[in-house]
């Protein structure tokens with residue numbers, strides 16, 4: 746994980762990009778792992794596009810597939826390592842935020858439409874991500890458990906950041922790249938996962954995911970511009986009324 750914070754423009758939109766993230770398994774508490782999200786909120790970020798590498802629990806998935814996250818299971822949050830534990834800062838959001846629709850349906854639709862236009866349909870999926878603590882990869886029995894509770898991919902990040910973003914009123918789009926297909930059978934002769942495999946697969950597919958994100962941000966930029974020009978006359982009118 747490079748650990749860089751890059752500020753610039755992506756498809757003409759002011760963008761903050763984290764090259765790498767903090768993880769609980771590195772020894773950081775959940776509130777610190779998600780602190781960059783609040784920093785982004787404070788400097789005006791409205792939409793969070795989050796990506797991760799994951800294991801494919803859904804055995805129809807292939808290494809290199811990109812899953813649009815439609816929901817998550819914040820397993821570590823459910824069991825006590827929740828990023829919003831502690832005094833609630835009302836500046837960001839309410840004490841008990843709803844998590845009914847964490848991944849924006851309109852952004853998900855835009856992502857699938859854009860992927861289709863780019864010819865990516867063959868490796869696009871949509872499913873549920875489960876967040877575990879790590880750093881060990883799962884045993885086959887643990888993996889079967891995660892599959893049974895409804896997850897399609899498993900990883901050690903993302904859900905805490907998304908919870909904090911939703912709490913702060915941000916819109917979220919998430920992509921989970923399947924870097925290894927998870928072994929569900931005991932005593933399998935399949936090769937166990939390694940972080941090298943995870944990075945190699947992620948690097949092979951990185952250009953496609955970058956193009957997808959860049960194109961989506963470009964489309965969002967034109968929507969924003971359309972809204973701005975539509976909003977300007979209304980704002981000007983209001984101003985005039987006040988003058989009169």
Ligand SMILES: O=P(O)(O)O[C@H]1O[C@H](CO)[C@@H](O)[C@H]1O
Pocket residue numbers: 766768796797798799879900901902903939940943
């Ligand atoms: O979720 P990201 O950080 O993308 O990476 C995934 O890959 C690493 C394990 O190989 C873990 O960090 C896991 O969470």
